[in-house]
Amino acid sequence: MDLFYGYFLYAISLVTIGGIYAILTLGLNIQWGFAGLFNAGIAGFFAIGAYSAAILTTMPTDRHLGGYEMPYIVAALVAMVASGLIAWVIGKICLRLRSDYLAIATIGIAEIIRLVFKNEVWATNGHRGISEVPKPFEGLPQPWNDLAFLAIVGLIVLAVYLLSERAHKSPWGRVMTAIRENEPASHAAGKNIETFRMQGFVIGSMIMALAGAMMSHYLKFINPAVSEPIASTFLVWVMLIVGGSGNNKGAIIGAFLMWFIWSGTELVLSTIVQNIPPDLLSYLPADLSVRLAYVRIFMIGLLLQIFLQKYPSGIFPEKRPIAR
Amino acid sequence: MFEFINFYFIPGLILGCIYALGAIGITLTFGILRFANFSHGENMTIGAYFAYTLVSLFGMHPLLAMPIAMALTAFVALGVDRYFYRPFRSSPSIMLVMASFGIMLMAQSIIQFTWGTQVKTISPGIQRPIKLFDYLMISPKHLIIIACTLVLVFIVHYLLTYTKTGKAMRAMADSPELARLTGINTEGVIRTTWIIGGGLAAAAGVLLAIDTQVQTLMGFQLLLPMFAAAILGGIGKPYGAIAGGLIIGVAEELCTYPWIGTEPLIAPNYKAGVAFAIMVIMLIWRPSGLFKGKVF
Numbered sequence: 068m069d070l071f072y073g074y075f076l077y078a079i080s081l082v083t084i085g086g087i088y089a090i091l092t093l094g095l096n097i098q099w100g101f102a103g104l105f106n107a108g109i110a111g112f113f114a115i116g117a118y119s120a121a122i123l124t125t126m127p128t129d130r131h132l133g134g135y136e137m138p139y140i141v142a143a144l145v146a147m148v149a150s151g152l153i154a155w156v157i158g159k160i161c162l163r164l165r166s167d168y169l170a171i172a173t174i175g176i177a178e179i180i181r182l183v184f185k186n187e188v189w190a191t192n193g194h195r196g197i198s199e200v201p202k203p204f205e206g207l208p209q210p211w212n213d214l215a216f217l218a219i220v221g222l223i224v225l226a227v228y229l230l231s232e233r234a235h236k237s238p239w240g241r242v243m244t245a246i247r248e249n250e251p252a253s254h255a256a257g258k259n260i261e262t263f264r265m266q267g268f269v270i271g272s273m274i275m276a277l278a279g280a281m282m283s284h285y286l287k288f289i290n291p292a293v294s295e296p297i298a299s300t301f302l303v304w305v306m307l308i309v310g311g312s313g314n315n316k317g318a319i320i321g322a323f324l325m326w327f328i329w330s331g332t333e334l335v336l337s338t339i340v341q342n343i344p345p346d347l348l349s350y351l352p353a354d355l356s357v358r359l360a361y362v363r364i365f366m367i368g369l370l371l372q373i374f375l376q377k378y379p380s381g382i383f384p385e386k387r388p389i390a391r
Numbered sequence: 392m393f394e395f396i397n398f399y400f401i402p403g404l405i406l407g408c409i410y411a412l413g414a415i416g417i418t419l420t421f422g423i424l425r426f427a428n429f430s431h432g433e434n435m436t437i438g439a440y441f442a443y444t445l446v447s448l449f450g451m452h453p454l455l456a457m458p459i460a461m462a463l464t465a466f467v468a469l470g471v472d473r474y475f476y477r478p479f480r481s482s483p484s485i486m487l488v489m490a491s492f493g494i495m496l497m498a499q500s501i502i503q504f505t506w507g508t509q510v511k512t513i514s515p516g517i518q519r520p521i522k523l524f525d526y527l528m529i530s531p532k533h534l535i536i537i538a539c540t541l542v543l544v545f546i547v548h549y550l551l552t553y554t555k556t557g558k559a560m561r562a563m564a565d566s567p568e569l570a571r572l573t574g575i576n577t578e579g580v581i582r583t584t585w586i587i588g589g590g591l592a593a594a595a596g597v598l599l600a601i602d603t604q605v606q607t608l609m610g611f612q613l614l615l616p617m618f619a620a621a622i623l624g625g626i627g628k629p630y631g632a633i634a635g636g637l638i639i640g641v642a643e644e645l646c647t648y649p650w651i652g653t654e655p656l657i658a659p660n661y662k663a664g665v666a667f668a669i670m671v672i673m674l675i676w677r678p679s680g681l682f683k684g685k686v687f
Contacts, residue, residue, distance in 0.1 A: 105485055107429070107492060160674050164686065166485050167427035168674060170492075171618045174429070175667045178615060186660045297611070301496050304489070354507055361500035368497035375490055376478050 072210075079213045081330060082323075086220035087281050089322035092306045093227045093315060094274030100313035100385065101240060102267030103247035104162075105170040109300040111177030112150045112272045116279025117289045118184055119146035121197040124284075128199075131192040139203055143280045150276030151269045153180075158265045169268075177300070185291045196290025200283050220281060224319065227274055231315045243267060244313075244387065298364060302329065305371045311381030320383065325367075332363050393526035399648045400641065405533050405602060407640025408540035412595035413613060414620035414632035415547060416588025422564035422627025422685060423584045426487035430471070431592055431617065432610030433498035438464040438593025439513075439600040439609060440506055446513045453513045454535065457597045461590040468589030469582060495611070503607045511605040513597075536598045543594055544633060547587065551629060556583050564627040564685070615663060616643070619670035625684020634681060639666050 091113065098104045106112075123142035127134030137145075157176055161169040184191045191197060204215035234240045245253040246260050254260055283289040302325065310321015340356045352358060374381065413435055420428045441460035445451045475494055479486045520528040551557035556579070563570040563580050571577050592610075599609060620639050624631025643665045646657040657665065678686045 103485070105488055160671055164674065164678055167421075167488055168622075168678075170429070170488050171427055171615075171622075172671070172674070175615050175618075175670065179661075179664050179667055182661060182663060186658065297496065297499075301492065304492070308489075352507060354509075358504045358507060361503040364500040365497050365504070368493045368500070371493045372475055372490060372497075375486060375493070379486075 076210060076213065079210065079217055081327065083213070083217045083220050083285060084282075085323040085326040086217070086224050087278050087285065088303065088306060088326050089224050089319045090220075090227055090278035090281065091275055091303045092310065092318040092322040093224070093231055094271045094278065095303055095307050096271075096312065096315060096318040097231060097234070097267050097274065098271035099307060100318070101235065101243040101247070102264050102271075103166065104264060104268050104271075105166045106173045106268070106271070107170045107300060108173030108175070108177030108180075109275055109303050110297070111173070111180040112154065112275040113279040113282070113299070114177075114180055114184060114289075114291075114293075115150045115153065116143075116146040116276030117283040117293065118191060118197070118279075119149050119276070120280035121200045121283045121289045122190070124201050125197060125199060126201075130195075131188075131197055132190040133197070139201075139284065143277055146276045146280045147273040150279075151273045154269045154272035155265065158268045162261050162264045162268065181291055192290075194291055196288060196293070197283075198288045200287045200289065202284050202287050205287075216285060220285075223277065223281065227277075228315050228319060235315065239263075239266075301364075301371075302367065305367055305374075307381075308371060308374050308379075309381055311383035311385060313385030314381070314383045317381050317383030317385075321381065324382075329363065329367065332366070333360075336360070336363065393528075395648065397526075397528045399644050401529055401533060403641035403644030404637065405536050405640070406643060407637035408536055409595045409599050409602070409636075410613065410616050410620050410640050411633040411636030412540060412543060412591045412598070413617040414624065414636045415629045416592045417617050418621040418624065418626055418629060418632040418684070419560070419564075419584050419588050421621060423560060423567075424476070424487065424581060425567075426484040426491065427618065428588075429488065429491040429614065430494035430498055431491075431588070432612075432614035433495055433502070434464050434468055434589050434592035434610065435596030435599065435613060436502055436607065436610035437467060437498065437596070438589075439596035439605045440502060441593070442597045442600060443506075443511050443513050443605045447511075453597060453601050454539070456513075457539070457594060460597055461593040464593035464596075465586040465589040468585040468592075472581070472585050499607060499611065506607070508607055512600075513605060514601045532601050536602060539594065539598060543591060547591070547629060550587070556580065560584060612663075615670075616640075616666035619666040619673075622670050622678070623673050623680055625680025625682035626686070628680065628682040628684045631680055631682030631684055639669060642666075642669060 091109065095106065095109060098106050120142045122131070122133045123135045123137045123145055124139065125133040126136060153176065157172050161172045185194055202216065203219060204212045207215060242253065242258050242263055246258065246263055250260060282293070286293065306322040306325040307318055309325060310319070311317025336359045337356065340359060343351070413431065416434065417428060417431050420426065420431070438460045441463045442453055442456040445456035445459060446453055471494055475490050476487055479490060514532055520530040521534070522528055551561060559570065559575045559580050560583060562575060563577060567577065596610060616639050620635035621632050623638060624633070624635030643662045646665045647655040647659045647662065650656045673680060
């Protein structure tokens with residue numbers, strides 16, 4: 068019975084983190100799927116959300132900036148505004164140029180955000196990170212606290228999904244599609260391309276910060292490694308491309324699917340390593356289990372290349388919004 | 392004064408040489424294939440690891456291993472192009488950016504899997520710096536880096552200015568359609584681009600390894616300054632990339648000099664921010680760069 072209970076708790080955590088990734092992927096879908104903007108710094112916006120929420124809600128401590136003990140909703144809103152402001156500044160610089168420049172600038176800003184969180188020890192406690200981040204409903208008995216948190220994540224996914232669906236079908240979403248597909252024509256139709264792109268970029272980045280805030284509450288801990296910059300950015304990209312860019316349902320399903328594959332392969336690989344006969348193990352490098360972790364990244368990368376080349380529209384291709 | 396030159400200006404110049412060699416490849420692929428290649432840093436890393444393998448297996452001198460590592464890396468770059476970039480020749484260029492983003496991760500994980508994540512060295516121990524004019528000090532490995540960069544830059548200059556392929560490359564950077572109409576073998580030009588870009592990146596990686604160490608993220612950490620150098624010099628302009636690389640290398644080191652008071656002007660931890668700041672200023676003020684490159 069205890070074994071099943073353990074599995075049950077594991078399943079809850081799997082679905083909760085999958086849900087947080089779904090929020091991230093929905094945010095990226097607005098940037099890439101709707102507006103065609105390449106954001107290579109997802110982890111940066113995620114980290115802004117995570118750190119803002121952590122600093123604003125923790126109890127007073129001398130290890131890092133904090134002690135504001137703000138309500139969760141206020142902290143999440145501040146996190147989103149901070150992320151949106153940074154996105155606005157990057158957008159101001161890059162959106163008038165081709166999206167390659169945006170990709171370079173976002174990967175740069177993500178790297179600098181990581182450096183700031185790592186080096187400004189007075190504010191963030193450096194690489195040791197911020198611990199004891201409060202978690203909603205943590206006073207409830209196990210498993211109800213986890214289920215309640217899952218419910219919040221589920222509600223946010225649903226809310227972001229419904230808003231994105233609405234936006235996609237609205238005149239705003241149709242202009243976005245038009246700009247992505249044919250920029251000169253939309254320009255000729257009198258649409259301000261830069262403004263629309265900016266809106267998409269800022270809104271997407273705010274949603275990513277919301278996901279970051281949820282993650283730091285869920286883990287009760289955040290450090291620069293939690294937003295393992297390139298790998299997590301990449302994972303979200305793969306989620307969207309596999310699920311189907313431009314399709315909100317695809318974004319959510321892609322996020323859960325890839326998250327399950329990602330966690331599942333970890334389980335499989337560690338089981339394999341544990342079951343290698345000892346006499347064979349002596350021929351293999353000592354850090355084998357560390358090295359095998361990179362095989363997963365390689366396989367996910369290969370999956371992305373296959374989808375990009377063979378199935379560029381993903382499992383759930385985009386449905387064009389139709390004016391009524 | 393000599394402290395300034397020995398500990399800030401010369402290291403900046405060395406870093407600048409390495410950036411310059413890397414940025415030539417970035418600017419050529421950006422200008423000719425028309426996309427920002429995120430996997431370029433991995434060419435550097437893989438070049439350094441090829442050299443490390445040759446040095447540790449055969450006891451080769453790093454400088455002897457360098458040309459072999461360059462050839463192997465050029466071969467890898469061609470293979471990656473064949474299977475991962477060629478299918479997107481007629482697609483929107485952002486697909487190539489995404490594919491290269493994936494290749495970056497895949498290459499990193501292959502390197503980490505094959506060689507492990509432990510830091511390795513190929514330079515032969517600590518060398519006594521050579522003293523010039525009593526105060527000016529430069530270590531032999533830094534002289535090697537500067538000499539190698541000069542030789543490679545001269546070769547690239549010769550290739551681009553005097554050979555038919557070089558002229559075809561410049562023509563294609565200016566206008567791919569026109570180049571195709573005049574009968575230039577565009578696939579051939581693309582292959583040459585990868586050979587030059589990959590080879591130079593590998594050379595930069597080996598030189599960086601001689602200067603510091605071999606580690607799995609060494610190329611990725613140089614990606615941002617190399618992009619900044621390419622943009623500063625002007626996209627598609629190899630000489631611009633060289634100038635941009637040198638400027639950014641020197642600027643990064645000079646920013647850590649205690650110009651005001653005794654503290655470094657910018658903490659060494661934030662060196663990466665200097666390249667980024669220069670890039671942002673260029674994007675705002677003059678996206679075509681110093682050498683009037685392309686703006687997409």
